Amino acid sequence: MTVSMPSEIADNYRPATMVFSATDNSSDGASGCERGVYVYGMDDSQPLDTVAPVIESIYLNHPGFSDGGKVDQSPMLIARISDNVGINLSTAGIGHTMTLRIDGRESFNDIASYYTPASGSQAAGTINYPLTALAEGHHTLELRVYDTSGNEAIATLSFYVDSQLAPEIFDIYTDVNPASTQANFYLSHNRPDAVLGITVSVYSMSGILVWSTTVNDRSDMFTSAPVTWNLTDRSGRRVPRGIYIYRAEIVSGATRKVSPARRLAVTGH
Template sequence: RYPDVTDAINRKMESGVLILSYTGHGGELGWAHERILENHDINSWSNYDNMPLFLTATCEFSRFDDPDRTAAGEFVFLNPAGGAIAMLTTVRLVTSGQNKTLSTNFYKVVFEPINGAMPRLGDICMKTKNLSGNGQNSRKFVLIGNPAQRLAYPKHLIVTDSINHGVVSGLNDTLKALSKVTISGHIERKSGGKFSSFNGTIYPTVYDKASPVATLGNDPESNIKTFMLQKNALFRGKASVINGVFDFTFIVPKDIAYQPGFGRISYYAENGETDANGPYEDFVIGGTSSNIEPDNTGPEVRLFLNDTNFVDGGLTDENPMLLAFIADEHGINTTGNGIGHDIVAILDEESDNPIVLNEEYEADRDSYKSGSLQYPFSNLSEGTHKLSLKVWDVYNNSSQVFTDFIVAKSANLALSHVLNYPNPFTTYTEFWFEHNRPGEYLDVQIQVFTISGRLIKTINTNIITQGFRPNPNQWPSLQWDGKDDFGDKIGRGVYVYHLKVRTPEGEMANKYEKLVILN
């Protein structure tokens, strides 16, 4: 089994891809002898807003005419929470050589316009099959989906105009390690001419040179294959587009591959109504800058679970989101070139299973000095967990932060870290607590008693929070002025309060704590 492969597929489905292509062994129950994709994975997808086109060159993955079984490919298309928008897929046994031919022909046509417009799914299927010949293998591929639909192709173009304020000129444009680089460009209408009314956001990714990658050859009968892949990102950013024009700045990491070679910039831009994309590859990466500012300090890192209300030792459910905010004077290293210089999270001190988060980091809008990353955990065991996060800047200075958290299964309502602050207080305090039901309506009751048990104050409110820790600044009903139910001040002393939280289904959790009033 290869659980890392399954995890990578599931994560890509959730984050969003345009096309998911698989060529290899498979069947009605999933992909590969190692079961890298099975029905329970497919049914767990919740990617309703970013469903891809599937190309599955594998045996009978979508055999829809078997009344005794729903095939895995059918589950992909029928998943009500996501799955695929359409599928070019197989319904019978197919052969590997002809599958390779068909897959190659698919990529020859899927991005080619027809009479000035991007192809519809029916056109893609027809042209792919026509190029692949009239044999039986092609007939076993069917289109499941709307043949009149088009994929979400970007509508307009992105053009690079200058690097370091000089008009782009190919080999004369060289990005060197630890040099400061500014790149500018514009959005161009598909019909031609600058799109001057485009105001929105551009997402540039600057890649180092392509590098060789080898297959693992885990199967004794498998031959190791080496291929070139351009995957090491020097910078992932976000910048403003104003009147069709943009620019962004970053510092090239120390961890580039130093031999000169062509890099690549991949752009995507959107303004809420339309979008654009485009690459730029006519520049060189290599060498070291002759003007390097000193830097011996690692990045500043703030680590949370789910949202910024989280505190060390806080409560969460079994599917928490790692959330980190990172800042550094010269930027963050995400290249993946240097050994040990990745952004890495370690859960429960299992250093043999590092979670590499280079691709999850994104610089803040119009800044290379700060950014954030998110990573979803899933199905964590109940109880206490430890989490560390190590980050490197582009000068290869590192910082590491740690936090603990407690998982309470969401099947049972749970409370933790119940407190009031300030405590002691005179005329103002806030009630804080953590729960494991984010996104649900909760009835909250706080009752304050004297030491002898007399009820003097009751607070009833309803809340719904995206995180696990309601903030009294957002929910003023969790604030108290120290007065009783009749509006009178209560005397100084020690009091007991009872927090009760109830779900709409009637499930309840409660905690008792003490507070002190100073008058």
């Protein structure tokens, strides 16, 4: 196996730690480390890398974000980056560390800890960095990333923080339609990795409430945790076959938003 190392490690003649992890097809995992290795020196035979990394996309909270758009006070910065050789995740090199700067003043140097490599052999991955307690009003941010040869890429965003901004629901859907035993409801939204209160309600075609439940759970980035309906009414009886209307309400802090209504067909037993 060949690994591209940051150039700053050339004179670091000290014991290093190599961490390994593995999974099999059944998702069982294993991990371990080796501390008896040394990493140092330079390979002068390697061609000079002058190609900068690429920030393929950068946005706040959701891919639908537009530069200058509104966000809540604790948005998540999401950026997809890649390089032809390797991304520098080291914090040892002064000036070559992944850095995020807000309004040209406040700097964050722990960005590499929030980087997730993409699967496969490509030198690419995603940064999911949570910002917290931003002040109301207009802001700018600047993201800097480096490759292992010290080449730099910069991307900027402007945005407006609105503390009263309601969460946006882009869609609500089920994993099955028609449903015969149960249905799992999912919401697509712009509150990534946030703890959300979600109420899903099911109505008859005549508008009578058949079933409703509220859950509080952490979302999986842009998608809520599943809310499961076992096709029974509020009395616990199995609902008859037919067409039902469902919708959801999402609550984040003091703000809330109601989804559009959708239809779900229920079959017989």
